[in-house]
Amino acid sequence: MxxxxxxxxxxxxxxxxxxRDCSLSELCLPVALDGxxxxxxxxxxxxxxxxxxxxxxxxxxxAFQAIYAVHSGALKTAELAIDGEExxxxxxxxGELVGLDAINDKRHPCSAVxxxxxxxxxxxxxxxxxxxxxxxxxQRQLFRIMSQEILADHEMLHSLARRRAExxxxxxxxxxxxxxxxxxxxxxxxxxxxxxxxxxxYLALAPETLSxxxxxxxQQGLIAANGREIRLLDRRxxxxxxxxxxxxxxxxx
Amino acid sequence: MxxxxxxxxxxxxxxxxxxRDCSLSELCLPVALDGxxxxxxxxxxxxxxxxxxxxxxxxxxxAFQAIYAVHSGALKTAELAIDGEExxxxxxxxGELVGLDAINDKRHPCSAVxxxxxxxxxxxxxxxxxxxxxxxxxQRQLFRIMSQEILADHEMLHSLARRRAExxxxxxxxxxxxxxxxxxxxxxxxxxxxxxxxxxxYLALAPETLSxxxxxxxQQGLIAANGREIRLLDRRxxxxxxxxxxxxxxxxx
DNA sequence: CGTAATTTTGACGCGCGTCAAAGCTTGTGG
DNA sequence: CCACAAGCTTTGACGCGCGTCAAAATTACG
Numbered sequence: 001m002x003x004x005x006x007x008x009x010x011x012x013x014x015x016x017x018x019x020r021d022c023s024l025s026e027l028c029l030p031v032a033l034d035g036x037x038x039x040x041x042x043x044x045x046x047x048x049x050x051x052x053x054x055x056x057x058x059x060x061x062x063a064f065q066a067i068y069a070v071h072s073g074a075l076k077t078a079e080l081a082i083d084g085e086e087x088x089x090x091x092x093x094x095g096e097l098v099g100l101d102a103i104n105d106k107r108h109p110c111s112a113v114x115x116x117x118x119x120x121x122x123x124x125x126x127x128x129x130x131x132x133x134x135x136x137x138x139q140r141q142l143f144r145i146m147s148q149e150i151l152a153d154h155e156m157l158h159s160l161a162r163r164r165a166e167x168x169x170x171x172x173x174x175x176x177x178x179x180x181x182x183x184x185x186x187x188x189x190x191x192x193x194x195x196x197x198x199x200x201x202y203l204a205l206a207p208e209t210l211s212x213x214x215x216x217x218x219q220q221g222l223i224a225a226n227g228r229e230i231r232l233l234d235r236r237x238x239x240x241x242x243x244x245x246x247x248x249x250x251x252x253x
Numbered sequence: 254m255x256x257x258x259x260x261x262x263x264x265x266x267x268x269x270x271x272x273r274d275c276s277l278s279e280l281c282l283p284v285a286l287d288g289x290x291x292x293x294x295x296x297x298x299x300x301x302x303x304x305x306x307x308x309x310x311x312x313x314x315x316a317f318q319a320i321y322a323v324h325s326g327a328l329k330t331a332e333l334a335i336d337g338e339e340x341x342x343x344x345x346x347x348g349e350l351v352g353l354d355a356i357n358d359k360r361h362p363c364s365a366v367x368x369x370x371x372x373x374x375x376x377x378x379x380x381x382x383x384x385x386x387x388x389x390x391x392q393r394q395l396f397r398i399m400s401q402e403i404l405a406d407h408e409m410l411h412s413l414a415r416r417r418a419e420x421x422x423x424x425x426x427x428x429x430x431x432x433x434x435x436x437x438x439x440x441x442x443x444x445x446x447x448x449x450x451x452x453x454x455y456l457a458l459a460p461e462t463l464s465x466x467x468x469x470x471x472q473q474g475l476i477a478a479n480g481r482e483i484r485l486l487d488r489r490x491x492x493x494x495x496x497x498x499x500x501x502x503x504x505x506x
Numbered sequence: 507c508g509t510a511a512t513t514t515t516g517a518c519g520c521g522c523g524t525c526a527a528a529g530c531t532t533g534t535g536g
Numbered sequence: 537c538c539a540c541a542a543g544c545t546t547t548g549a550c551g552c553g554c555g556t557c558a559a560a561a562t563t564a565c566g
Contacts, residue, residue: 089411
């Protein structure tokens with residue numbers, strides 16, 4: 001549960017199915033909950049369920065029963081716009097939570113779909129709420145996580161709305177690198193879990209524009225791209241494009 | 254998104270200074286908390302503090318101590334971008350909460366400034382958290398409010414990012430009308446609390462573009478604008494532009 | 507290995523930002 | 537109560553970033 005320990009580059013190490021150290025880290029991480037709490041939390045968490053590429057964890061309008069912690073793989077949340085086009089709301093990497101936006105009206109406002117073979121833990125919301133009422137540390141932690149999501153959304157919101165395409169891509173790349181980095185992967189080498197089309201969709205760009213930008217970044221020596229493999233070669237300049245003077249870990253999106 | 258109960262159309266009724274029914278309505282409204290809870294909540298809420306136009310409730314980086322419920326007037330939350338430009342994150346109308354994005358790292362990530370003479374109630378966060386631990390209904394309510402904010406942000410995010418200027422303005426107008434409407438004001442006649450510059454800033458438009466759009470909307474008979482007074486003349490068409498088939502209440506921004 | 511889907515490349519056009527300047531407010535001091 | 541200044545808001549002219557359309561090149565997958 002400690003942050004930033006430099007894990008092996010093996011995705012999940014030898015932890016296998018146990019939810020304790022992987023998927024729940026978002027809940028346990030920032031302020032270490034004590035062992036008893038973690039045990040109680042583990043007790044209500046349902047065993048991993050597996051999703052194939054393209055399989056939905058839930059659909060728009062489904063009744064809200066649980067929030068989910070991504071264990072391995074990656075998900076996208078999306079809805080269909082009026083014109084029938086998919087609109088991607090966010091990507092969810094291992095260790096992150098999905099479904100927080102459904103608490104209010106007890107229905108999922110978007111679908112969650114696996115980008116690749118993935119596994120997730122379900123945390124039944126009723127029980128989580130009850131447990132949070134019993135354990136102040138957990139309640140606090142939940143408030144923090146939600147606050148963090150609100151903040152990250154605000155930042156993404158304004159990045160997307162008023163930065164140029166170039167900046168948005170830089171923001172996205174360092175954001176992903178940081179989020180993978182937080183889970184123990186390399187901070188300057190990443191494998192994108194989403195297609196170019198999905199990425200451009202999320203960034204509100206035409207796929208063509210994204211393609212051209214990646215090429216330009218490569219020509220400028222900022223990155224090296226090979227399919228979904230991306231290496232960040234000039235982190236300082238990318239950070240500058242992304243509008244951060246130094247590089248504190250970014251928010252989630 | 255709160256749900257559509259039809260209150261009296263008088264702005265604040267005769268409630269005067271009492272925080273009980275006005276500023277805290279966001280906390281009490283959707284699922285009525287019982288009387289005892291509301292009393293306990295009222296007990297920890299600090300008396301209204303008044304802000305003049307342009308006065309800051311808090312600044313970027315200030316220590317987080319309380320969340321605030323807008324009682325009257327209106328606030329904007331904003332930060333200064335790298336280039337020195339102000340970037341407006343959101344507007345906060347009577348009955349809405351400000352400061353939820355500061356829970357996570359105990360510092361305000363943006364400033365909150367009064368758009369006009371305003372009054373707010375401070376709700377000390379430590380005490381709120383303690384009370385929420387004691388009263389499950391309140392905890393649940395807080396989770397709901399935060400979830401709602403996350404959802405509303407997601408919606409605004411994608412509105413701003415991938416809709417045309419025209420659509421964004423329509424979205425904003427119906428959004429504001431709904432939010433005022435929820436507080437008992439007219440749903441087709443509103444007085445903007447923010448300047449054109451602030452509105453265009455929030456919508457990520459040039460002020461000139463906003464001006465031209467308003468003119469066009471007027472020529473098309475969608476609205477009647479006179480300074481900050483706006484009348485929505487063709488709600489159906491505005492909803493269509495905003496991308497809603499019918500008009501469910503919009504999110505907050 | 508063939509077919510479909512994805513990604514890349516090029517040509518072109520439009521929406522919206524930018525610059526400049528003219529109204530139009532709002533506030534302050536004489 | 538008017539004069540002048542310092543905003544705001546509007547209007548017009550112009551250019552560029554990025555979307556759109558079309559087609560080639562590459563990759564993914566049965």
